[in-house]
Amino acid sequence: MMAIDAVIFDLDGTLVDSAADIAEAVNRLFDALQLPRVSEALVRGWIGDGVGALVTTALAHHGSAEPLQRAMPLFMAGYHACLLRSPRLYPGVLETLQALQQAGLPMAICTNKPADLVPPLLQHLGIAGFIAGIIGGGSLPQRKPHPAPLLASAAGLGVPVAQCLMVGDSATDHAAAMAAQMPVALVSYGYPRQLDLQAVPSLAVVDDLRQLLPLLLPAPAVG
Structure with a gap:
């Protein structure tokens, strides 16, 4: 773990x-x-x-x-x-957010999407209550792959950078995490990318966010 x-x-x-x-x-x-x-x-x-x-x-x-x-x-x-025409959560997202919240792990969003569009989207999809902080496009002068948005996200959560996990799908996300010296995990779904998932350093590559849970949460007690 x-x-x-x-x-x-x-x-x-x-x-x-x-x-x-x-x-x-x-x-x-x-x-x-x-x-x-x-x-x-x-x-x-x-x-x-x-x-x-x-x-x-x-x-x-x-x-x-x-x-x-x-x-x-x-x-x-x-x-x-x-914005709210037809967005959908990927499979496993809701269950993962619920499990992380239950375990007491704070969560944030760090995206290049315009910051003012993020809260209504999260609210529409029913996941706003899981997210403690949002850094979006326009929140800072810099955007990913610059490390500043991830560093600001960690600071907003009050957690050291090395103890935060960045989860993304793109070369932009991976480069931002590397520049911030933040651990990173990658999802294999998402949008087309110029990134060989198996060739870049990461803590995990998952096909479903639920596959991250055994890495992040203590195993349930037996007996």
Whole structure:
């Protein structure tokens, strides 16, 4: 069992599958710019580095010369409108959060998703009560893979960095944890990524969050 006293989760691709809603927001941007819509599968590969990077990639895909400062408000209008359209928790997420809360491990969210969109999403999915802190895009000048968001998350929980576990799905999450010198576990589901899960250092790679529980919680007493 690892000496972990708190868990910091990425959001999109780790706890929540919101790719369909993000893809619809991208396509509403394309509608506004009179550009062709694209598939959800394509947009899934663009998610993870924040909305600025997402919109930049989307515009580049179509070779659009639309300035980012004009495209961003169009995208954000769609992002807000689509936020609660069809997000879902990945299998095992609710049970894992319940078990960690029952064991007294505080939990936080560290995401590049705009910070103001995180609370309504957590509330909609019924998991807001498990989360003690949120660091999102715009909370700090830096975003993952910079270590500052993870360091701020640990400080907010009042737990030393080395005793926090970062759980994510992407190269961005892994790089942030390495830079923060924070233990990291990776999920094998989530969004497409340029990351060989088996080739990078991590405490675990899991197919379901419930597989983390034996590593984090004491074994039940026998007899």
